[in-house]
Amino acid sequence: MKPTLALGTYRIAGEHLTDAARRAASSPAAWIDTAPNYCYGRAHRLLAPALAEYPALRVATKVGYMDSARARVAEAAGVIDSRDAIARHSIGAAYVRWQTEDNRAALGRDCLDMLFLHNPERTARPGELWAELRDAFTVLEEEADAGHIAAYGIATWTGFSEGAFSVSVLDRLAREAAGSDTHHLRAIQLPVSLVMAEAFDMALRGTGPIVQAGWQGWEVHASAPLHGGELKALATPELAELIQPGASIPAACITAVANCPGLSKVLMSTGDPKHWAEALTAVDEPVAASALRKTLDVLATVE
Template identity: 60%
Template sequence: MTALLGLGTYRVPGEELAAAARRAAGSPYAWIDTAPNYGAGRAHRLLAPALADHLHLRVATKAGFLTPATARAAHAAGVVNTPLTRHSITDRFLRWQTERSRTELGRDRLDAVFVHNPEYDRGDHHELADRLRTAFAVLEEQACSGRLAAYGVATWSGFTEGAFTVPVLDRLATEAAGTREHHLSIIQLPVSLVMDTHFRQALHGRGPIAQAEGRGWEIHASAPLHGGELPSLATPEVAALLREGASVAAACIAAVASCPGISRVLLATGKAAHWSEALGVVGAPAISSDELRTVLDVLAAPL
């Protein structure tokens, strides 16, 4: 079985966002992934009407990055030290930002909150571990009070740079909660035929995807088309190896959805045709690991 499809909102134009969310509401296990800094800080407010009309839509947001306007508001509220702050995961800021996110999204309870790219300003390993433990403690408080269902880490390079590992995140969440029964149960990381490190590791039962799956966590794949660049980097011949008759973009999505351990593929699109095509390939039988290894080797071969 392949992964489920979710709507990513990072690159969806603001004028297309509400329609994209309503389209996602008709999908199985509908899920929207967003962040307060997306859409120049407007994404939450633009999504709110669709979320109000479709209460079954599950929504995940993030906390970490600040737009200039958010930084000024956070500074006025006394939760960051300067209005020039662009990234923060302090306890004061996380409490303020998650409450603001619930208000903007119109949800008393969020389905997930990700600590957003904690590797962005990490210092040394001990400093980052301390900041993450403190962040997890805040999110544990909110989970226990019913204001969020789960939390996790959304990262671009944290695993590949060695800023943290899944076992470390698990340990820090246990320390924050005071029990193994913590609410950290989801990670988000880039997986594609271009950013293939995690992909290759998963095909061999190693790396963060396999480690998270072994703990029963959800694993969400971001940037499956590498920011929209992948369809121009792959070829119809490669697409045919993956999914006969599918477009290059759809075949690349099918590959990520077939990666062992991936729970959900996040596709950022405001186009109805692109969404429908992705739904079709994600719902099809998974591509075998042998076929996936062959395609990754073909793409990695020198010209």
């Protein structure tokens, strides 16, 4: 099954965010991915009107990063310590519980569709990562049982590639947190692009975190498919032609990612209606696995 296009909000300017959310509401996925630190800490507040206007629009947000103002408030509340406040990042159990409640209130949703732990590999306590994850999962299982979140997941940038954890480790920690084989860890989010192509290449070979998450029945959300917009400058017309003859460079790059096996959603961060429409078309275009392998081989040679 092909993935659907979902709205990522990391790089959308505040003045465009609400309109972008309304466009996402009419797309097949009707899904928004955000975080409390996005848009200089204003993302939740700016998204709330669209979420109220479109109750069927689903939302994923995160716990982890915080801006300096939130760090001061959290430290004053006793849910983080000075180490976390300096790092402006925490997946500690107390902070996860506190920020989950704040996320629900700011977004105006009694139940969040997905809550990701945001780059847990960036913890200020790297030697305690797995213990921290287990404790955070315990809190999130409680939040799920209370009806505050429908599911939770891991949104990572380098956690899998650097070996900080694996799908099997995450599943084991979630089972330990839930006290049974049934838990609410249901998704991973990781970068998949023609630049950060390790997980992409592994999926084409039938291995790696994308495939392993599929074995667990989890969703896989691809972040940064245009590598923060840099691919538009890095890719060439010849490369685009190899992927999808006649397509623009951004559309071809989106099409390539959307044909990575095992993905559930491709997160596109844009406030431009034309770019959004082009991406909606691009995710539905088929590309043969042989063409994708050739594309990655070409890029590997260039690197």
